Amino acid sequence: MNKPARICSTCHLTSITSNAFCPRCRQKLYVRKPDSLKRTLALLLSATLLYIPANVLPIMIIEKMGQGKSDTIMTGVIALAGSGMVPIAIVVFVASIVVPLFKIIGITLLLLHASGLWHGNTLRLQKLYRFIDWVGRWSMLDIFMISVLISLVQFRILSIYAGQGATAFAAVVVLTMLASHTFDSRLLWDRWQAHE
Structure with a gap:
């Protein structure tokens, strides 16, 4: 043996x-990575809970001449599309709403399969895991854009601040990246071998 x-x-x-x-x-x-399923589940649950405030709370606050205006991710996407910047609005929508939700659902499927609660195609799930791991590094695009705006637009007339939603969003991104890192993808093949 x-x-x-x-x-x-x-x-x-x-x-x-x-x-x-x-x-x-x-x-x-x-x-195998010790306690992979438990650690991944804890990180995934935390990311899922923070996904709601990340999309409900303001991600950016703009103050102009003493007047403040706050935007959530979705209102920012709508404002960008309304200003004629549709390609940028699509990038922000995909990077900020679709990708984190996709990662949460994808890691949930991986956990369900590895724990034996659901049976999926192991090869496809392995490809899903690789994609989630690869796309994780692009998830901080929104936070990067806000930080660039903050550094560029610090005039007396116009000020931009990151809102509480930005903190929650950054936490979602970091937690989903850690969840994909703590998940041991070899557990998918262990489950497949057990069914052979």
Whole structure:
């Protein structure tokens, strides 16, 4: 019987050994990421709870001549589209509303399959996992745009501030990125092998 490969979580050395510690950096070796499903579920639930205030609370506050106007993500998308900037409105809508929701639903499906509560196509779920992991780095586009606006437009007449929704949105992005990182995709194949 083949020994399972163990991957060091620190230096990423793959070892086929019965030793409990990495021969390179002396960290403990695991066959699978410890408590992967529990950690991923905790991060996913936190991201799901914060997704609501991220879309309801103002993400940006603009003060002009003492008058304040706040925008949520959706009102910002509508304002951009109304100003004739439809391509930018589409990018903001996809990056800020569609992608985080897609990641939350996708990670939920991965967790359901890996825990045995739902059976899907393992190969497609593996591709879904890779896509979620890849798209995660593009999710901070809105926060980047707000920070650029804040740094560019700090005049006496016009001031732009990040609202509470921006904090919640950044937390959703970080939590979903961490959830995809803590999920051990090899659990999908373990479940597939158990059904063979």
